[in-house]
Amino acid sequence: xxxxxxxxxxxxxxxxxxxxxxxxxxxxxxxxxxxxxxxxxxxxxxxxxxxxxxxxxxxxxxxxxxxxxxxxxxxxxxxxxxxxxxxxxxxxxxxxxxxxxxxxxxxxxxxxxxxxxxxxxxxxxxxxxxxxxxxxxxxxxxxxxxxxxxxxxxxxxxxxxxxxxxxxxxxxxxxxxxxxxxxxxxxxxxxxxxxxxxxxxxxxxxxxxxxxxxxxxxxxxxxxxxxxxxxxxxxxxxxxxxxxxxxxxxxxxxxxxxxxxxxxxxxxxxxxxxxxxxxxxxxxxxxxxxxxxxxxxxxxxxxxxxxxxxxxxxxxxxxxxxxxxxxxxxxxxxxxxxxxxxxxxxxxxxxxxxxxxxxxxxxxxxxxxxxxxxxxxxxxxxxxxxxxxxxxxxxxxxxxxxxxxxxxxxxxxxxxxxxxxxxxxxxxxxxxxxxxxxxxxxxxxxxxxxxxxxxxxxxxxxxxxxxxxxxxxxxxxxxxxxxxxxxxxxxxxxxxxxxxxxxxxxxxxxxxxxxxxxxxxxxxxxxxxxxxxxxxxxxxxxxxxxxxxxxxxxxxxxxxxxxxxxxxx
Amino acid sequence: xxxxxxxxxxxxxxxxxxxxxxxxxxxxxxxxxxxxxxxxxxxxxxxxxxxxxxxxxxxxxxxxxxxxxxxxxxxxxxxxxxxxxxxxxxxxxxxxxxxxxxxxxxxxxxxxxxxxxxxxxxxxxxxxxxxxxxxxxxxxxxxxxxxxxxxxxxxxxxxxxxxxxxxxxxxxxxxxxxxxxxxxxxxxxxxxxxxxxxxxxxxxxxxxxxxxxxxxxxxxxxxxxxxxxxxxxxxxxxxxxxxxxxxxxxxxxxxxxxxxx
Numbered sequence: 001x002x003x004x005x006x007x008x009x010x011x012x013x014x015x016x017x018x019x020x021x022x023x024x025x026x027x028x029x030x031x032x033x034x035x036x037x038x039x040x041x042x043x044x045x046x047x048x049x050x051x052x053x054x055x056x057x058x059x060x061x062x063x064x065x066x067x068x069x070x071x072x073x074x075x076x077x078x079x080x081x082x083x084x085x086x087x088x089x090x091x092x093x094x095x096x097x098x099x100x101x102x103x104x105x106x107x108x109x110x111x112x113x114x115x116x117x118x119x120x121x122x123x124x125x126x127x128x129x130x131x132x133x134x135x136x137x138x139x140x141x142x143x144x145x146x147x148x149x150x151x152x153x154x155x156x157x158x159x160x161x162x163x164x165x166x167x168x169x170x171x172x173x174x175x176x177x178x179x180x181x182x183x184x185x186x187x188x189x190x191x192x193x194x195x196x197x198x199x200x201x202x203x204x205x206x207x208x209x210x211x212x213x214x215x216x217x218x219x220x221x222x223x224x225x226x227x228x229x230x231x232x233x234x235x236x237x238x239x240x241x242x243x244x245x246x247x248x249x250x251x252x253x254x255x256x257x258x259x260x261x262x263x264x265x266x267x268x269x270x271x272x273x274x275x276x277x278x279x280x281x282x283x284x285x286x287x288x289x290x291x292x293x294x295x296x297x298x299x300x301x302x303x304x305x306x307x308x309x310x311x312x313x314x315x316x317x318x319x320x321x322x323x324x325x326x327x328x329x330x331x332x333x334x335x336x337x338x339x340x341x342x343x344x345x346x347x348x349x350x351x352x353x354x355x356x357x358x359x360x361x362x363x364x365x366x367x368x369x370x371x372x373x374x375x376x377x378x379x380x381x382x383x384x385x386x387x388x389x390x391x392x393x394x395x396x397x398x399x400x401x402x403x404x405x406x407x408x409x410x411x412x413x414x415x416x417x418x419x420x421x422x423x424x425x426x427x428x429x430x431x432x433x434x435x436x437x438x439x440x441x442x443x444x445x446x447x448x449x450x451x452x453x454x455x456x457x458x459x460x461x462x463x464x465x466x467x468x469x470x471x472x473x474x475x476x477x478x479x480x481x482x483x484x485x486x487x488x489x490x491x492x493x494x495x496x497x498x499x500x501x502x503x504x505x506x507x508x509x510x511x512x513x514x515x516x517x518x519x520x521x522x523x524x525x526x527x528x529x530x531x532x533x534x535x536x537x538x539x540x541x542x543x544x545x546x547x548x549x550x551x552x553x554x555x556x557x558x559x560x561x562x563x564x565x566x567x568x569x
Numbered sequence: 570x571x572x573x574x575x576x577x578x579x580x581x582x583x584x585x586x587x588x589x590x591x592x593x594x595x596x597x598x599x600x601x602x603x604x605x606x607x608x609x610x611x612x613x614x615x616x617x618x619x620x621x622x623x624x625x626x627x628x629x630x631x632x633x634x635x636x637x638x639x640x641x642x643x644x645x646x647x648x649x650x651x652x653x654x655x656x657x658x659x660x661x662x663x664x665x666x667x668x669x670x671x672x673x674x675x676x677x678x679x680x681x682x683x684x685x686x687x688x689x690x691x692x693x694x695x696x697x698x699x700x701x702x703x704x705x706x707x708x709x710x711x712x713x714x715x716x717x718x719x720x721x722x723x724x725x726x727x728x729x730x731x732x733x734x735x736x737x738x739x740x741x742x743x744x745x746x747x748x749x750x751x752x753x754x755x756x757x758x759x760x761x762x763x764x765x766x767x768x769x770x771x772x773x774x775x776x777x778x779x780x781x782x783x784x785x786x787x788x789x790x791x792x793x794x795x796x797x798x799x800x801x802x803x804x805x806x807x808x809x810x811x812x813x814x815x816x817x818x819x820x821x822x823x824x825x826x827x828x829x830x
Contacts, residue, residue, distance in 0.1 A: 050774075080780075081781060082783060105695045112788050113780040113783050349733050384763065385760055398740075
């Protein structure tokens, strides 16, 4: 059988771009494969996706060399509207791919465009909704769906067109962990039950590796590794470009280094359990080190706070919370749990319907947002919601001028912030010309510039690749060591597990758990209630818990040490 | 803003919702015509009351009343302007006729708003677009219409995030003189525009991937066929319009408290 997708020596340069985005990419995909496509931001993954359904060269002009064939059809000769029958493309932002007002109408959109007859259309719409588990919401307005439901709707809409290949470009970026896991299960079903070929770009490798047959790593517009997961993730080439590696693999390598022989390197908690079964001692005690108590001087106090939005939705329900000076806190919970609503209270953007919020002893309902903003710097999730100035320098100076600093202080502060975030070379660039990761750093610099006592980051890891997350983590550690109070709002479990802050777990406007990361993130019951999945290390240790291995370890090295200590051969 | 909020379709499935948009459009048009024809309180009141059972059957009291409440300021404005202009026009005197006429003008406005609201609250834009297609309006036009409605809440949410983000950077919208205040909105409008451009590009990509424009003859998931109730409503609407015109032409003063106006 000929391959279902053939990419032969494709080089492509976007119009007005100096450098090609793809430099001779060759890739073949057989029918029924499930492929993970990964690589750092800007490596050409998204561009390659656009080649697969003819967006390049039909929608994007620019120069394309080489050949792409899908089911033997050349993408040069067949436009995307025709290839849509064979290749479905699903994008990162669920909102920007939904056109209709109701769910079933959205699923029908592609079929209507193809002129499918009504009876057949009805059957396919019903089937697609059934597969993604949205049948019960068929008459719902699309605006009322959650992020996860929207993304499942996007999949159903593509499914209804019965493509042979589905290409997904970071589909889980905006989803919380539970929704992401659900999405993976659907993809797995499509692959196994319906034999669909799936090409997935994804940063959540821990999850993805459970399902995929093959991993393709790209860098600088080239495919540098193309192999089964085990080989791909252990390849030195993969390690050199800096992409995320499954944590279980990392753990296994550390176990090997500690002298524990493993026949094949496990990639998932289940595989690791199978390797170690019967080879661990089930005795001896180990107690986790206590997390040190931070300074006890409160900077933010939330007292019996409830908040109801004007439309009647109660977003916070009796919140009591005290954050001390110098603490590092992660507020976690699924989308809609009230995390962002809570932090908006810290800066007075929202005033409590009931109760009080004190910032540095001042009641937020008594003062303006601008005066609170000097103490509490809030960096929003999407940098594009705030960048507007002609240059990065002006962007950073904006807040400083609002606060009435003199021009020479402004100049000094701008220099300091540019240096802090390592973006000096972009000083005169327009923020709009920068990449996503760089824009995020400009937004961060524009808030840190006035050196607020408290820094709050809303979903700082969304859309960030492995290297960018690492850089962010180091930066947060640096803030922490300087004694700055740092609060992150996130549903990125693995990121929090690596930072080990104090974790506040929220669900339905209430606080479910509050304590050191290792305690909260290993409290599986609380996590379940908050619809957060446990971090990969906790999953591994839970598998090994019959041997008396403690479950509250988040650090890979520490886990390796504990497991090695129980090894008996 | 609540005036517009009341015009937004928010789901629902009653016989009124299921009516053919074309029949409902004729109903709205007949109420509209009747309201414009009359200057007197009693007939306008009747036209207003005719809508109540329909609102009840459609179970859209909340949205409907919200629209009316939203229109209240304008209604009061119409009343006051009318009264004042009459007062001076007629030589600084108040008469009951003037009061009735002013009240009628106000009620006419309310009737118009109410009938519009009833139409939009009970007509899903999806079905409305289908009706437009049936009337041979080009699909590109109806598609743009639907997409616009679809993105109103998305844009509203985005505007709120932008306002929050800039306020967190010390922007005070209410500060300064008039010129300064206008300038204050630049940091809000620019990201909104840039995001919209970016979004439209993404939307265009997604449209291509969904075979937009693949065949000339599009099909539609829904079928629009006039049923029994549709014909009944259509007949009643035409009858209402005919009666309204008949009375207005042949008995212009019927129902007027003060025929002299």
